[in-house]
Amino acid sequence: MTDLTQFKRETTEWLEANCPASMRKTQTRSEGVFGGKKFTFPSDDAKLWFDLMVDKGWTAPQWAKEYGGAGLSSDEAKILNKEMDRLGCRKPLIGHGLWMLGPALLEYGTEQQKLEHLPKIARGEIRWCQGYSEPGSGSDLASLRCKAEDKGDHYLLNGQKSWTSDGDKADWIFCLVRTNDEGRKQEGITFLLFDMETPGITVRPVPLITGESHFCDTFLDNVEVPKDQVVGDVGKGWSVAKALLVHERTMMADIEKNMPKPKFSVDDYAKNYLSTDENGRLQDGLIRDRLAQHMIRDEAIKLTQRRAFEEGMAGDFDMRVATIFKYIGTEEKTNKDTLITDILGMAGAGWDTDNFSEDEQTKTHEWMSNKALTIAGGSSEVQLNVISKRALGLPEI
Amino acid sequence: MPLALNEEQRMLRDTARDFLQNDAPVNLMRQLRDDGNEQGYSDELWHKMIEMGWPAVAIPEQFGGLGFGFIGAGAILQEAGKTLANSPFFNTVALGAAAIIHGGNEAQQQTLLPKIAAGELTLALAHEESNHHQSRGIQCQANVDGEQLMINGSKQFVAEGANADLLIVSLRTAEPSDKKDGITLALIDPSTAGIKINRVNMIDSRNYAHIDFTNVIVSAGNVIGELDNSQTLLDKTLDHGRICLAAEMLGGAQAMLDKTVEYLKDREQFGRKIGAFQALQHRAAYMFAELEIAKSAVIHALSAIDENQDLALVASSAKTLANDCYRLITDEAVQMHGGIGLTDEMDIGFYLKRCRVSMQSLGDSGFHKNRFAKLNQF
Numbered sequence: 001m002t003d004l005t006q007f008k009r010e011t012t013e014w015l016e017a018n019c020p021a022s023m024r025k026t027q028t029r030s031e032g033v034f035g036g037k038k039f040t041f042p043s044d045d046a047k048l049w050f051d052l053m054v055d056k057g058w059t060a061p062q063w064a065k066e067y068g069g070a071g072l073s074s075d076e077a078k079i080l081n082k083e084m085d086r087l088g089c090r091k092p093l094i095g096h097g098l099w100m101l102g103p104a105l106l107e108y109g110t111e112q113q114k115l116e117h118l119p120k121i122a123r124g125e126i127r128w129c130q131g132y133s134e135p136g137s138g139s140d141l142a143s144l145r146c147k148a149e150d151k152g153d154h155y156l157l158n159g160q161k162s163w164t165s166d167g168d169k170a171d172w173i174f175c176l177v178r179t180n181d182e183g184r185k186q187e188g189i190t191f192l193l194f195d196m197e198t199p200g201i202t203v204r205p206v207p208l209i210t211g212e213s214h215f216c217d218t219f220l221d222n223v224e225v226p227k228d229q230v231v232g233d234v235g236k237g238w239s240v241a242k243a244l245l246v247h248e249r250t251m252m253a254d255i256e257k258n259m260p261k262p263k264f265s266v267d268d269y270a271k272n273y274l275s276t277d278e279n280g281r282l283q284d285g286l287i288r289d290r291l292a293q294h295m296i297r298d299e300a301i302k303l304t305q306r307r308a309f310e311e312g313m314a315g316d317f318d319m320r321v322a323t324i325f326k327y328i329g330t331e332e333k334t335n336k337d338t339l340i341t342d343i344l345g346m347a348g349a350g351w352d353t354d355n356f357s358e359d360e361q362t363k364t365h366e367w368m369s370n371k372a373l374t375i376a377g378g379s380s381e382v383q384l385n386v387i388s389k390r391a392l393g394l395p396e397i
Numbered sequence: 398m399p400l401a402l403n404e405e406q407r408m409l410r411d412t413a414r415d416f417l418q419n420d421a422p423v424n425l426m427r428q429l430r431d432d433g434n435e436q437g438y439s440d441e442l443w444h445k446m447i448e449m450g451w452p453a454v455a456i457p458e459q460f461g462g463l464g465f466g467f468i469g470a471g472a473i474l475q476e477a478g479k480t481l482a483n484s485p486f487f488n489t490v491a492l493g494a495a496a497i498i499h500g501g502n503e504a505q506q507q508t509l510l511p512k513i514a515a516g517e518l519t520l521a522l523a524h525e526e527s528n529h530h531q532s533r534g535i536q537c538q539a540n541v542d543g544e545q546l547m548i549n550g551s552k553q554f555v556a557e558g559a560n561a562d563l564l565i566v567s568l569r570t571a572e573p574s575d576k577k578d579g580i581t582l583a584l585i586d587p588s589t590a591g592i593k594i595n596r597v598n599m600i601d602s603r604n605y606a607h608i609d610f611t612n613v614i615v616s617a618g619n620v621i622g623e624l625d626n627s628q629t630l631l632d633k634t635l636d637h638g639r640i641c642l643a644a645e646m647l648g649g650a651q652a653m654l655d656k657t658v659e660y661l662k663d664r665e666q667f668g669r670k671i672g673a674f675q676a677l678q679h680r681a682a683y684m685f686a687e688l689e690i691a692k693s694a695v696i697h698a699l700s701a702i703d704e705n706q707d708l709a710l711v712a713s714s715a716k717t718l719a720n721d722c723y724r725l726i727t728d729e730a731v732q733m734h735g736g737i738g739l740t741d742e743m744d745i746g747f748y749l750k751r752c753r754v755s756m757q758s759l760g761d762s763g764f765h766k767n768r769f770a771k772l773n774q775f
Contacts, residue, residue, distance in 0.1 A: 267775050282775050291775065292766035296694070296714045303400060303693035310401035324686040385675070387682035392658050394672040394681065 008079045015087055018052050020045040024088040026261070034095045036127025036171050046090075050124060053092035060098060060122040063106070067114055068122025096165070097121035097128035101174050101193075104244045108191075108232040117172075117193070129196070131161040131175035131218060132241065138162075139382050141176075142185045142238065146220060148177035148192065155179070155192065157200075157223040167203045167216030170196055176237050191237035194225045210368045211351075248377070263359060266336060267291060269343045290339055298336065301328055320391035327383035330373040337367040398700040400693065402472060409454065409465055410472035414479075420445060421482035423744045429483075430602040430747075436560055437604035438483040446484055447516030455490055457498065460510035466703035467491075467637070471644035471695065478648025481747055483603050485519040488557040491641035492634055493520025496565050496582060500622030500630040505584075521561035522634065523552040523585075523608055530760045532635055533628075535580060537610065539568040541617070541624065546570070546583060548591075548613040556758065558606030559596050561587070565634075566610075571625040578628035584619045600750035636712035639759045640698040643719035646755050647695055650688050650723040653730040653748050657681065660734055677733060684726050691718035709772055713765035720762045727752045 022045045031042050033050050041047040053059050056070060061077045063069025072080065084091075102121050105114055120126040137144040146159030157177060164173070172195055180188030196203070200223040205213035232240045264272070270291055275283050282288040305325065311317035340363050341348030348364050350356035356364070374380045388394040402410060421442050429437060446452070455470040456462025463469070470490055477486070494513050497505060512518035526536060537550030548568060558564070564585045571579035587594060591613035597605040622630040658681055661672030671677055695718070698711040727749045731738035738745045760768075 267773055270775055276775075280774050281771070288770050288775060289763075289766055292770045292773075293717075295773070296717055296766070296769060297690065299714060300690040300694040300718055303697050304690050307400040307693045307696065310399065314401045314403070314407075316401055316407060320685075321689050324689055327682075328686045328690060381679070384679040384682040387685055388672075388678035391685055392678075392681055394658070394661060394678050395670050397673055397675055397678070 019089045023049040023090045035124025050092045059093040068119035093124045100247045103247045108240050126171045129167045129170035129173050131173045133163045146177045148179050155225045157220045161218040164216045164218045167218050186238040189237040191231045191240040193229045323387045323391045337370050341367045398704050413473045413476040417476050426481045443484045452516045453514035456514040461514040468699045471699040474645040475648040478645035479652040489520045492522040492638045495637035496634040519561045521557040523555045523564045523566045525554045535569045539570045544617050546615045548610040551609045553607050555606050560604050577626040580628040582621045582627050601754040636708035639712045639716040643695045643715040646719040646723045650726045653726045657730045687722040691722040694718045713769045717762045717765040720756045723752045
């Protein structure tokens with residue numbers, strides 16, 4: 001215990017002494033440090049903070065030192081995390097390598113693969129992207145068809161991947177391919193790693209309705225991948241991918257935590273943008289009703305998460321309730337975005353940067369980009385399938 | 398504020414569940430309805446509840462109560478809602494005892510609360526004056542003359558109004574001013590001269606009454622709380638009722654969801670179980686999710702009572718969500734059962750009817766969202 005107390009004291013002192021003031025504020029996505037060969041730091045402070053943390057091994061505090069980490073125990077890592085949260089320190093490095101592939105490699109990778117890839121991830125030298133979805137395989141991911149032919153010492157890849165996030169900025173990809181067409185569709189899928197500069201790869205960013213393009217189409221045309229770049233067993237890639245999904249959710253929650261808190265609440269928008277009577281009551285009765293409805297539901301959803309935790313601690317939790325969170329949370333979030341843009345009126349439908357305030361632009365942008373929430377990571381319809389099967393025990397369709 | 402039951406409260410809930418499923422199944426309610434029982438509950442059941450100490454659960458220990466708090470009362474009501482078990486419990490404890498706990502003077506508390514706890518006294522709140530729940534604008538008048546009040550006016554839709562031993566009546570005793578709201582609550586014996594109780598039959602087969610007061614004389618000693626200034630006490634009492642009624646409603650919603658899901662797994666059409674149709678699966682899944690978030694708002698509100706927190710927002714949130722999910726689930730229960738859902742033989746109609754009355758009681762969702770908006774200044 002005294003060791004941990006000492007660790008905590010030293011950690012706090014070090015963070016206070018070394019974390020630049022500008023790195024102790026919330027950050028937007030564009031300020032995130034993703035690393036990789038093509039990456040330019042958003043500021044000198046970001047670079048300084050990143051270098052200091054890499055030296056400590058604190059970008060991946062729990063990874064062993066030979067893998068680029070600091071070899072902290074889970075108690076120590078918790079202390080570090082907590083202190084960083086308390087002091088408001090930004091994550092020095094984020095991304096798919098650190099939060100998704102890394103943990104999967106630790107579980108499924110060979111020693112050689114760990115030594116090869118983990119240190120480069122922890123030091124931010126290589127940025128990773130994920131090649132899962134295909135044009136014909138979205139919600140039904142296991143139907144994927146990207147073909148990997150066995151050519152003795154290597155696989156020959158042909159096919160297309162969609163929604164490769166930041167595929168144009170990444171150096172390497174972890175990818176699901178089909179090595180066998182027979183049997184259950186989940187079997188015959190293999191988890192592969194390869195360099196995005198391998199001949200035969202074409203990456204094309206896809207412009208989205210927001211005007212941005214975080215995602216790419218990735219075309220694989222006779223791409224040769226050495227066999228020692230398979231993670232886990234051949235034909236068992238589905239298990240690796242599922243394990244990784246858990247890490248994806250943790251990552252999303254972590255990113256959310258680091259995002260700036262919204263400047264205004266929904267009712268602030270209503271009061272600022274809509275007319276009220278002499279008692280301060282909104283004159284638009286429909287908006288007023290929707291606003292009350294949203295605030296009541298939003299709070300009830302948060303309470304449900306807390307209730308699940310407390311009932312879990314008391315050993316009185318009905319596990320079936322866990323199936324509703326993705327569905328109910330994302331539906332309410334998009335409902336909120338829609339409500340805000342409705343309140344903003346034309347100011348919530350602007351495109352240029354001169355006639356609309358930064359906040360108006362953000363809200364308009366969020367309304368569009370958050371439409372992805374009810375689609376990505378299992379669409380609302382897939383979630384309802386899950387609730388009806390797992391929580392209600394209804395029969396297969 | 399805790400959102401999970403503690404060990405004792407869980408035991409209370411589990412005991413209540415077993416007891417009510419066995420001793421007060423929906424058939425008991427059906428029997429009362431078929432017999433035209435005007436009281437709307439079984440004396441035998443109420444006596445068993447008293448033996449188990451239920452009227453005492455939410456009464457503070459110094460007044461002969463068991464100190465389980467309103468979370469305990471809510472757990473019982475939720476289980477009672479599952480089988481539509483009616484008794485004087487709700488009106489006596491959630492409204493009557495709440496008013497006395499928060500507004501009664503020491504003498505009133507020491508005489509009345511132990512009697513409630515022992516099951517020797519039942520209460521009803523005579524408050525509504527129209528088809529829609531209101532908490533303001535009371536017109537039922539009382540003139541205060543020295544040591545007595547003279548009441549003229551009428552109250553409507555008083556739950557347990559023709560059954561209860563004593564009524565708590567909300568009265569206008571003065572015009573509102575800067576200092577006082579003009580509202581007074583008083584305990585009145587329903588057999589007092591000048592009181593006329595007219596029974597009203599409602600679709601849920603429980604006991605309701607319109608009550609007329611003509612020159613009814615009551616001693617000023619019967620006033621609960623401050624004379625001419627008890628709107629806050631009334632609101633607090635109503636909030637206790639709203640929260641506890643929401644708990645009962647969740648029980649009914651749970652029973653209807655379970656029954657409907659069971660039916661979807663059993664009924665076959667087009668050569669398969671209808672529960673295999675995605676159009677029904679998604680609606681059932683939605684019902685499940687809606688009920689779970691409503692449960693969180695209700696336990697949060699019950700917890701707020703026990704922790705002595707402000708109740709207005711949490712009560713309005715809880716009642717809104719309970720109203721909406723009970724309505725959704727009973728409507729869907731009928732629809733998914735199809736034609737047989739409309740037959741008297743199935744119990745579904747009983748829940749549908751109870752749902753409609755409880756939605757209107759103590760505020761529908763429009764009332765509560767309006768109140769929520771006002772409290773949040775928009």
